[in-house]
Amino acid sequence: MLSIKNLRVSINNKEILKGVNLEVRPGEVHAIMGPNGTGKSTLASVISGREIFTVDEGEILYKGKNLLDMPVEDRASEGIFLGFQYPVEIPGVSITNFMRTAVNEQRKYHGLDPMPANEFLAKMEEKKKMLEIHAKLANRSVNEGFSGGEKKKNEIFQMAMLEPSLAILDETDSGLDIDALKIVASGVNKLRRPDNAFVVITHYQRLLEYIVPDIVHVLFDGRIVRSGGKELAIELEEKGYEWIKAELV
Amino acid sequence: MDKDPNNILEEVTQGEYKYGFYTDIEMDQAPRGLSEDTIRFISAKKNEPEWLLQFRLDAYRKWLGMTEPSWAHLHHPPIDYQDIIYYAAPKKKKELESLDEVDPELIATFNKLGISLEEQKRLSGVAVDAVIDSVSVKTTFSETLEKQGIIFCSFSEAVQKVPDLVKQYLGSVVPSDDNYFAALNSAVFSDGSFCYIPKGVRCPIELSTYFRINAANTGQFERTLIIGDENSYVSYMEGCTAPMRDENQLHAAIVEIIALKEAEVKYSTVQNWYPGNKKGEGGIYNFVTKRGICKGNNSKISWTQVETGSAITWKYPSVVLMGDNSVGEFYSVAVTNNYQQADTGSKMIHLGKNTRSTIVSKGISAGYSSNSYRGLVKMTKRAENSRNFSQCDSLLLGDKCGAHTFPYIKTENRTSIVEHEATTSKISDDQLFYCNQRGISTESAIGLIVNGYAREVLKQLPMEFAVEAQKLLSISLEGSVG
Numbered sequence: 001m002l003s004i005k006n007l008r009v010s011i012n013n014k015e016i017l018k019g020v021n022l023e024v025r026p027g028e029v030h031a032i033m034g035p036n037g038t039g040k041s042t043l044a045s046v047i048s049g050r051e052i053f054t055v056d057e058g059e060i061l062y063k064g065k066n067l068l069d070m071p072v073e074d075r076a077s078e079g080i081f082l083g084f085q086y087p088v089e090i091p092g093v094s095i096t097n098f099m100r101t102a103v104n105e106q107r108k109y110h111g112l113d114p115m116p117a118n119e120f121l122a123k124m125e126e127k128k129k130m131l132e133i134h135a136k137l138a139n140r141s142v143n144e145g146f147s148g149g150e151k152k153k154n155e156i157f158q159m160a161m162l163e164p165s166l167a168i169l170d171e172t173d174s175g176l177d178i179d180a181l182k183i184v185a186s187g188v189n190k191l192r193r194p195d196n197a198f199v200v201i202t203h204y205q206r207l208l209e210y211i212v213p214d215i216v217h218v219l220f221d222g223r224i225v226r227s228g229g230k231e232l233a234i235e236l237e238e239k240g241y242e243w244i245k246a247e248l249v
Numbered sequence: 250m251d252k253d254p255n256n257i258l259e260e261v262t263q264g265e266y267k268y269g270f271y272t273d274i275e276m277d278q279a280p281r282g283l284s285e286d287t288i289r290f291i292s293a294k295k296n297e298p299e300w301l302l303q304f305r306l307d308a309y310r311k312w313l314g315m316t317e318p319s320w321a322h323l324h325h326p327p328i329d330y331q332d333i334i335y336y337a338a339p340k341k342k343k344e345l346e347s348l349d350e351v352d353p354e355l356i357a358t359f360n361k362l363g364i365s366l367e368e369q370k371r372l373s374g375v376a377v378d379a380v381i382d383s384v385s386v387k388t389t390f391s392e393t394l395e396k397q398g399i400i401f402c403s404f405s406e407a408v409q410k411v412p413d414l415v416k417q418y419l420g421s422v423v424p425s426d427d428n429y430f431a432a433l434n435s436a437v438f439s440d441g442s443f444c445y446i447p448k449g450v451r452c453p454i455e456l457s458t459y460f461r462i463n464a465a466n467t468g469q470f471e472r473t474l475i476i477g478d479e480n481s482y483v484s485y486m487e488g489c490t491a492p493m494r495d496e497n498q499l500h501a502a503i504v505e506i507i508a509l510k511e512a513e514v515k516y517s518t519v520q521n522w523y524p525g526n527k528k529g530e531g532g533i534y535n536f537v538t539k540r541g542i543c544k545g546n547n548s549k550i551s552w553t554q555v556e557t558g559s560a561i562t563w564k565y566p567s568v569v570l571m572g573d574n575s576v577g578e579f580y581s582v583a584v585t586n587n588y589q590q591a592d593t594g595s596k597m598i599h600l601g602k603n604t605r606s607t608i609v610s611k612g613i614s615a616g617y618s619s620n621s622y623r624g625l626v627k628m629t630k631r632a633e634n635s636r637n638f639s640q641c642d643s644l645l646l647g648d649k650c651g652a653h654t655f656p657y658i659k660t661e662n663r664t665s666i667v668e669h670e671a672t673t674s675k676i677s678d679d680q681l682f683y684c685n686q687r688g689i690s691t692e693s694a695i696g697l698i699v700n701g702y703a704r705e706v707l708k709q710l711p712m713e714f715a716v717e718a719q720k721l722l723s724i725s726l727e728g729s730v731g
Contacts (some may be wrong), residue, residue, distance in 0.1 A: 090680055
């Protein structure tokens with residue numbers, strides 16, 4: 001589904017990703033771990049198409065298409081979803097209105113008519129129920145005045161509405177208390193299907209107790225230095241990142 | 250993309266010119282230029298009573314002694330007032346056989362605005378067939394209104410039908426020598442609307458519905474007079490969200506509103522006149538004087554405006570709060586793009602005790618445009634315990650446009666409270682990326698963000714108007730970023 005080959009990325013002439021390789025197949029959950037500042041969020045941004053980064057080398061294929069040629073909104077319509085680490089506020093725009101616009105723009109991309117209003121509202125209700133989201137959330141402006149937990153829940157809600165085939169969750173666990181973490185994780189688990197995939201970026205092993213990954217990667221100094229099963233996450237937690245550093249030297 | 254989005258609005262707004270406006274009979278037109286003869290000609294054409302002719306002549310003589318104001322943050326070449334035709338019979342557009350003959354870009358804009366097929370035909374000058382009989386619709390509305398004693402007609406009609414009412418209130422809120430453009434309008438006004446709601450009557454319909462069906466060619470010097478008698482209510486809507494074009498470059502209108510004891514008048518405008526092309530050529534100069542007076546105790550006047558058109562907008566809808574406990578409101582969204590210039594705002598003059606006023610102004614500037622808020626809040630000595638709250642926000646798109654705020658506050662007593670808040674913001678790259686990542690194109694994202702920003706004002710508009718206004722905001726800003 002997603003195939004990244006020898007990806008080198010820089011910002012302001014500073015190289016951040018130094019040759020990343022990654023294969024994600026349908027039905028898989030990948031976890032990308034690593035200390036702060038090793039390029040985890042950069043990787044998420046580049047896959048989703050943020051323009052502030054320069055791709056110096058390598059390729060990203062998604063369902064066989066060259067992702068690097070596609071504008072951000074087309075990548076989204078092709079099924080790539082990014083759960084933001086710091087979701088922005090859009091004052092005055094209700095979540096309902098925001099989601100309706102997003103759903104219909106994605107449908108337009110696929111040559112479909114806008115979703116009828118009653119169908120859309122029914123879908124909203126269904127997803128809210130599934131994720132145990134308070135009914136009032138939908139009438140509030142996007143992220144405006146939300147607590148950290150509400151923002152992250154809102155990201156998961158949007159993911160549920162847009163039904164992406166590849167969801168990248170960038171530090172979704174940061175700033176969450178244990179209850180919020182459980183709700184977010186259970187939302188992700190409910191959305192897992194054989195035909196979609198998740199890339200979960202996290203600093204701590206804690207989230208992975210609730211979202212069990214198939215493959216764990218350790219990103220260090222712009223490269224994936226180790227990949228393994230879920231045991232790798234536990235080992236990392238026990239030994240700390242210093243262990244990886246020491247091994248590399 | 251097969252088309253530069255920057256050009257779409259330009260092409261659409263110029264589209265209709267291809268089919269042209271023309272005046273078929275030269276005789277029904279005043280000679281070019283302004284003189285006492287021109288005014289006598291206009292007055293005679295309209296079969297006006299002597300007092301009205303004198304009102305016009307008096308205004309003209311005052312106008313001669315006045316000079317064009319220069320304090321606004323606006324720049325335009327000098328206007329040659331002798332090069333204007335001050336009276337012409339309603340102009341007929343060339344009648345087209347079907348919508349197929351209309352510029353497809355214009356149709357595209359209509360569709361984006363969600364304007365019905367029948368109305369598209371009417372607006373673009375296609376002969377409307379008998380499917381919708383606008384005459385009978387008009388009759389139905391008129392009957393409903395007449396039953397309640399509501400008078401709603403063209404200004405010229407009112408002069409014939411209810412001369413005493415017109416005489417009593419004309420110029421009572423905006424004196425003919427109020428300002429340069431008001432004096433000009435008072436001398437040469439063409440036509441407009443008149444509305445009277447009798448004591449204790451709540452007007453059952455939004456007067457817009459009616460107005461849109463009958464959107465008359467009111468010309469460039471429009472005059473509107475609205476009177477809410479004691480304990481009455483009316484919601485009045487002016488204008489149209491469809492692209493309005495006119496070959497008259499100068500527009501100088503006057504709107505006067507009188508609210509007597511316990512009356513409430515709500516006035517909403519959506520204005521979308523030709524703003525000129527992308528280079529700033531052409532476009533309407535709109536110099537408008539709009540003022541209401543809360544004459545009786547516990548009365549209320551509310552202005553809501555959405556401004557996207559005109560090359561130049563000079564407009565300060567105001568309320569004189571004369572009655573005790575009276576309320577004045579002003580809600581405004583002004584969008585400027587390309588080389589448009591807007592100097593707009595409100596005046597709240599507190600005369601009565603315990604009077605309250607609210608000003609919410611949202612300016613949105615894009616392109617090379619200039620958008621200024623100018624407002625005055627005055628608490629006179631008698632206006633004890635009065636309050637004003639003003640909020641002036643500016644949203645900038647791009648880095649070539651300008652936003653300015655000129656608030657004036659005068660307080661002559663110690664018990665009144667005046668609050669003023671102002672913010673300036675930009676649409677951030679983070680917001681655009683967030684929207685893009687959800688599959689929303691940059692253009693739609695801007696529409697969404699701008700509408701969210703203006704929501705506080707848009708929600709003041711009557712429902713059907715609000716939906717169109719939202720679409721209009723997006724269209725006006727097409728191609729302004731990216």
